[in-house]
Amino acid sequence: MRKRPSRPISDVYSSLSSRVQLGKMVKPDVHTLAHHLKQERLYVASEKQLIQRLNAEVLKTAEKLYRAAWIAKQQRINLDRLILTSAEASPAECCQHARVLEDTQFVDGYKTLGFQESVYGEFLGRLRENPRLVAACLVAGQRLSPEHAQGVVHSVFTSLYGNCIMPEDESYLLQVLRYLIEFELKESDNPRRLLRRGTCAFSVLFRLFSEGLYAAKLFLTATLHEPIMHLLVEDEDHLETDAAKLTERHTPAQQERLFGEKGSEAHRRKVQAAVEANEAKLVSLVNKFIASLRQNTYCFPHGLRWVVSQMYRTLSRVERLEVGEVRSMCTHLLLTCFICPAVVNPEQYGIISDAPVNEVARFNLMQVGQLLQQLAMADADDADPRRKSSLSKFDKSCVAAFLDVVIGGRAVETPPMSSMNLLEGLNRTVVYMTHNQLLALVDFVRGVTTGDQLSEEERLALETLLASIPQSHAVKSNSLELTPSNTPSSRRPPPPPTRRTACP
Numbered sequence: 001m002r003k004r005p006s007r008p009i010s011d012v013y014s015s016l017s018s019r020v021q022l023g024k025m026v027k028p029d030v031h032t033l034a035h036h037l038k039q040e041r042l043y044v045a046s047e048k049q050l051i052q053r054l055n056a057e058v059l060k061t062a063e064k065l066y067r068a069a070w071i072a073k074q075q076r077i078n079l080d081r082l083i084l085t086s087a088e089a090s091p092a093e094c095c096q097h098a099r100v101l102e103d104t105q106f107v108d109g110y111k112t113l114g115f116q117e118s119v120y121g122e123f124l125g126r127l128r129e130n131p132r133l134v135a136a137c138l139v140a141g142q143r144l145s146p147e148h149a150q151g152v153v154h155s156v157f158t159s160l161y162g163n164c165i166m167p168e169d170e171s172y173l174l175q176v177l178r179y180l181i182e183f184e185l186k187e188s189d190n191p192r193r194l195l196r197r198g199t200c201a202f203s204v205l206f207r208l209f210s211e212g213l214y215a216a217k218l219f220l221t222a223t224l225h226e227p228i229m230h231l232l233v234e235d236e237d238h239l240e241t242d243a244a245k246l247t248e249r250h251t252p253a254q255q256e257r258l259f260g261e262k263g264s265e266a267h268r269r270k271v272q273a274a275v276e277a278n279e280a281k282l283v284s285l286v287n288k289f290i291a292s293l294r295q296n297t298y299c300f301p302h303g304l305r306w307v308v309s310q311m312y313r314t315l316s317r318v319e320r321l322e323v324g325e326v327r328s329m330c331t332h333l334l335l336t337c338f339i340c341p342a343v344v345n346p347e348q349y350g351i352i353s354d355a356p357v358n359e360v361a362r363f364n365l366m367q368v369g370q371l372l373q374q375l376a377m378a379d380a381d382d383a384d385p386r387r388k389s390s391l392s393k394f395d396k397s398c399v400a401a402f403l404d405v406v407i408g409g410r411a412v413e414t415p416p417m418s419s420m421n422l423l424e425g426l427n428r429t430v431v432y433m434t435h436n437q438l439l440a441l442v443d444f445v446r447g448v449t450t451g452d453q454l455s456e457e458e459r460l461a462l463e464t465l466l467a468s469i470p471q472s473h474a475v476k477s478n479s480l481e482l483t484p485s486n487t488p489s490s491r492r493p494p495p496p497p498t499r500r501t502a503c504p
Contacts, residue, residue, distance in 0.1 A: 058426065063430070065165060066428070069162070069212075070162075077158075078097050079094070082094040112435055119470075120469065123466070124160060124431050126465055127465060128160050128161065131176040131178075132175070133461055134156060135180045136183060136455075136458045137444070137462070138153060140451060141448045144447060144448060148440065149444075151437075152440065152441055153208075155437045157205060159437065165428070166426065166427070170303060174306060176205065177206060177209070177310075178310050180201055181202060181310060181315070184201060185311070185329075186314055186318060191321070192325060195332060196336075203337065207337055209303075210301075210304060210337070210338050216304060219296060219300055220342045223292050223295075223339075224339075224351050226292060227285065228346050228351060231361065231365065232361050236360060238363050239281055239285075239364045240275075241282065243275050247259070247271060259271050283393045283394065286371045286372065289368060290402070294402060297402065302417075303415065303416060304338065305407075309406070311330055312326055312330050327400070330403055331403050332373075332376050334376075334406065336376065343365055343368055343369045344369045374391055375394060445466065446469075448462065
């Protein structure tokens with residue numbers, strides 16, 4: 001048996017000392033690691049609390065935004081009602097309603113609806129997520145109950161789709177507009193006349209959407225601010241192109257001083273010269289507007305571009321409609337329903353804020369707007385014959401080129417992504433509407449279900465939605481609702497929606 005060689009005593013001491021030193025080094029490192037881990041945990045917990053606090057602030061700010069948008073749109077509808085349909089709403093009535101809206105208080109839906117709050121929430125959430133069914137209801141309801149349809153369209157935009165503040169709501173509403181083109185305009189015997197009336201569901205919803213779209217405001221400001229300011233600065237006289245109206249704007253003494261003795265040849269020549277001078281100024285102004293339209297086409301809102309291209313694509317397939325007529329309808333939608341209202345009332349659209357619009361400037365803006373509208377139907381039979389002299393001085397392709405840019409490109413079925421993604425990832429969980437508006441919407445849908453305007457599939461889908469909704473007393477959906485009334489707001493995520501209510 002071999003003997004294991006023995007190690008020198010010095011080597012043993014050296015090995016023991018190195019282990020002791022290693023232990024002394026490891027012990028501080030473990031303490032340091034534990035300290036760092038503790039600090040890291042505190043930092044993570046602090047960051048979580050900060051994120052939770054920021055999320056709560058975002059939700060609170062978003063709720064304020066929803067409420068402010070709802071009140072603002074109701075005020076705008078109230079103003080439009082006073083301006084456009086003053087016979088139905090007196091100034092005193094509209095002023096009273098405006099004061100009520102300023103004092104709007106929002107309350108939770110369960111305080112008004114009780115245990116049925118979740119039932120109404122589920123109804124609103126499922127209806128919102130079915131744009132095809134919404135469009136079918138609006139078209140059918142327009143035929144069955146036209147006096148209530150416009151109020152329901154307003155509720156669909158302001159409440160069901162929350163004024164399209166969220167990208168998801170904007171996408172849903174664009175699909176509703178596409179189905180309205182298919183169900184309402186395509187099936188109409190005279191879609192052009194229907195569109196020009198401006199009272200069909202598609203026209204009303206398109207106007208509401210374009211008025212509130214942030215990208216549309218940017219486009220209108222970029223396009224119209226400079227030419228409108230030029231008009232306000234340059235012209236101090238009414239640009240009247242009707243000879244009879246031109247002379248009527250002056251007293252007899254002024255007429256004789258400006259144009260000579262009435263009835264004389266010199267009077268006729270001077271009046272005609274004044275009309276031609278005004279026409280030349282108007283043509284120059286309108287050309288500035290058209291040039292600005294072309295220059296800023298790059299920032300035309302993608303959502304509106306998609307709607308117009310879908311309209312052109314759908315209606316051009318209808319055999320009874322010629323391509324020229326379809327183009328005329330698309331141009332009418334762009335100019336008459338979108339651009340010209342902003343030309344005539346630039347301050348309402350935020351285009352100008354640093355210059356007053358007096359009576360003369362308003363008249364000249366209206367003249368420009370009318371010429372733009374006439375250019376949109378320059379090839380139509382119903383163009384104003386009084387404008388032929390002015391229209392003949394324009395390039396006939398000036399508006400057509402703008403339309404070509406808008407409807408050009410590859411057509412896609414799905415709506416484009418919202419140009420404003422600042423709120424991406426934030427989901428809307430409430431619906432704001434008055435109690436009367438809620439009941440009116442339910443009664444409207446129930447009336448459509450009992451009618452014969454829907455397909456069997458659509459009728460069954462609506463009956464399923466209404467199965468749990470209790471019967472309610474009929475109310476006018478377009479009433480001004482001068483008394484405070486609660487507003488349910490529905491939450492929509494997968495569990496049954498919970499809601500809040502607001503009351504103006």
